[in-house]
Amino acid sequence: MAAPPSTASACSGERWPPLESSPDVFNQFMWSLGVPQGEAEVHDVYGLDYDVLAMVPQPVLAVIFCFPDPPESSSHPPQEVLATELDNSCLDLFFKSTASMDPYERARVFEKDDDIARAHSLAASAGDTELPDDVEEHYICFVALNGTLHELDGMNGGPIKHGSTSPESLLQDAVHIIKDIMHKIPNSMNFNVMVLSRTPK
Numbered sequence: 001m002a003a004p005p006s007t008a009s010a011c012s013g014e015r016w017p018p019l020e021s022s023p024d025v026f027n028q029f030m031w032s033l034g035v036p037q038g039e040a041e042v043h044d045v046y047g048l049d050y051d052v053l054a055m056v057p058q059p060v061l062a063v064i065f066c067f068p069d070p071p072e073s074s075s076h077p078p079q080e081v082l083a084t085e086l087d088n089s090c091l092d093l094f095f096k097s098t099a100s101m102d103p104y105e106r107a108r109v110f111e112k113d114d115d116i117a118r119a120h121s122l123a124a125s126a127g128d129t130e131l132p133d134d135v136e137e138h139y140i141c142f143v144a145l146n147g148t149l150h151e152l153d154g155m156n157g158g159p160i161k162h163g164s165t166s167p168e169s170l171l172q173d174a175v176h177i178i179k180d181i182m183h184k185i186p187n188s189m190n191f192n193v194m195v196l197s198r199t200p201k
Contacts (some may be wrong), residue, residue, distance in 0.1 A: 015118060016111075021066040021137070021192040028086060029123030030196075033116065038199055045193040048175050059167055062196040063142040063174040067181055068188045103158055139188055142174035150174050 019025055026042040042064070043057055094113060098106040110116065141152040142162075149165035164172040175193075183190055 005088045019120070019123060019139075021064075021139075021194070025123050025126050026194065026196075029119055030125045031164065032119035040196055040198050041194050042194050045171075045195055048179060048193070050172075053171055053175065055160075055198040056171060056195055058200050060195045061172045061198055062145070063178075064196065065140050065142070065170055065174075065178050065181070066137050066190075066192040066194075067136045067140075068152070068185055068190050069136050107154075115152050142170065142177070144170045144173075145162055149177075151177065 019029065023042040025043055030040070030042065031037055032058060040061060041057075045056055046052055047061075080120065094110065094116065098109050138155070143150050143152065144165045144167055147164055147166065149162040149170070151160040151161065162173070162177055178193060
């Protein structure tokens with residue numbers, strides 16, 4: 001998308017500095033967590049029209065959307081909702097060790113994980129954008145799981161199901177929801193869309 005670089009944070013405080021909404025930053029974060037560089041890569045989406053979406057590297061594993069925080073979101077308790085299709089050391093250990101926990105318990109473990117926090121800080125330092133004093137952007141992620149489009153949002157108690165999808169239609173299906181969200185925030189230009197794509201072998 002042709003939006004300027006924007007930032008968002010998962011948790012407040014110096015331990016979790018805001019991450020710039022940029023493929024370079026997200027790739028640094030992902031690779032620091034142990035995902036092999038030849039396995040997957042984050043890419044910018046430069047527009048939401050069909051012909052532009054057709055240029056996005058496939059297959060798409062996830063769609064990442066950064067947008068201004070809705071005013072009502074500040075009342076929700078912070079938590080982390082994570083999903084991955086990639087087997088890697090740091091995240092794999094986290095998912096296995098928290099598999100039986102509810103989202104709130106998992107969020108507490110995530111926040112105390114020093115390895116993930118170090119990778120997060122390293123990625124945050126790689127950004128080019130000067131961070132404002134008050135970061136008001138928010139990340140959500142869309143994934144296809146068992147034929148259903150799931151929206152993952154750390155401000156919600158769990159995934160939101162948006163109907164049927166497939167690995168082939170994930171990007172287009174997520175864009176329909178993204179456009180609806182953008183329509184509800186007409187006075188802002190602070191939007192950015194990225195994808196996590198599996199690297200072809």
